[in-house]
Amino acid sequence: MQTVHSLDPLRNLVADLRQAGKLALVPTMGALHEGHLTLVREARARADRVAVSIFVNPLQFGAGEDLDAYPRQLERDCALLEAEGVDLVWGPTVEAMYPQGFATGISVSGVSEGLCGAQRPGHFDGVATVVCKLFHQVLPDLALFGEKDWQQLAVIRRMARDLDLTRPHVDRIIGVPTVREADGLAMSSRNAYLTPQQRAQAAALPAAMRQAIATIERGASVPAALAALDVALLAGGFTSIDYARLCDAENLTPLEHASTKPMRLLVAARIGKARLIDNMAVQPARS
Numbered sequence: 001m002q003t004v005h006s007l008d009p010l011r012n013l014v015a016d017l018r019q020a021g022k023l024a025l026v027p028t029m030g031a032l033h034e035g036h037l038t039l040v041r042e043a044r045a046r047a048d049r050v051a052v053s054i055f056v057n058p059l060q061f062g063a064g065e066d067l068d069a070y071p072r073q074l075e076r077d078c079a080l081l082e083a084e085g086v087d088l089v090w091g092p093t094v095e096a097m098y099p100q101g102f103a104t105g106i107s108v109s110g111v112s113e114g115l116c117g118a119q120r121p122g123h124f125d126g127v128a129t130v131v132c133k134l135f136h137q138v139l140p141d142l143a144l145f146g147e148k149d150w151q152q153l154a155v156i157r158r159m160a161r162d163l164d165l166t167r168p169h170v171d172r173i174i175g176v177p178t179v180r181e182a183d184g185l186a187m188s189s190r191n192a193y194l195t196p197q198q199r200a201q202a203a204a205l206p207a208a209m210r211q212a213i214a215t216i217e218r219g220a221s222v223p224a225a226l227a228a229l230d231v232a233l234l235a236g237g238f239t240s241i242d243y244a245r246l247c248d249a250e251n252l253t254p255l256e257h258a259s260t261k262p263m264r265l266l267v268a269a270r271i272g273k274a275r276l277i278d279n280m281a282v283q284p285a286r287s
């Protein structure tokens with residue numbers, strides 16, 4: 001496994017890896033957990049060579065967010081990736097990614113505007129910009145992202161479609177199902193912010209979501225199911241709820257009534273220092 005931090009050696013290595021066949025990219029911000037390693041294993045199954053990027057992207061953090069606190073553990077991450085048979089780790093410095101005078105950004109309207117986009121202005125511009133750069137730097141044939149960041153995945157697919165990114169083509173942006181702890185909590189690098197008590201309480205999030213989904217799938221009122229979800233989270237130890245919405249799974253339009261198309265329940269809620277997000281599929285209503 002080779003680890004590089006600047007563009008010139010990256011370009012040479014990418015050229016070599018591409019000679020060997022299909023190249024997959026797993027973009028990450030590091031602090032790797034089983035969810036990331038699942039992406040890496042899926043990448044290995046689908047491609048001949050695997051590159052992982054590790055970059056805590058300042059552009060996607062707003063003022064007062066956790067950019068400085070975000071866990072950084074490059075050595076440990078590299079050891080985990082080496083054990084998974086990864087070929088290349090691309091860990092650019094901030095200066096390599098955004099050299100002096102950097103002034104270009106990508107903004108995806110529509111899917112990026114509600115949910116986390118409304119709560120975190122500029123966040124998805126930062127994600128789209130860095131992911132577009134990563135695609136151009138690594139030239140992967142396919143790229144893999146966790147479904148836990150469902151809105152992020154929708155934004156990246158939209159960008160790939162709109163900007164005619166052929167490497168990887170939109171059909172080659174693979175969403176991988178969320179990996180969960182035994183109590184159902186979605187794995188996230190931000191779970192590290194939780195105290196042991198908050199970590200135990202955080203299991204209320206997937207439990208309340210499953211309950212709301214069961215209610216909606218039985219045909220109950222969507223607003224009532226979402227209101228009950230809010231109550232369950234606050235009773236379970238969450239301090240506030242940024243949003244809890246039923247949405248069209250593809251374009252993320254909020255829904256007041258169950259639809260006959262695939263739907264997704266998406267939630268962001270705060271507990272202690274952590275803002276946790278999660279999403280789950282909701283079965284379409286019978287037409």
Ligand code: PAF
Nearest residue numbers: 027028029057127130149
């Ligand atoms: O999901 C993440 O870890 C980040 O948003 C990503 C896609 C690596 C871009 O910085």
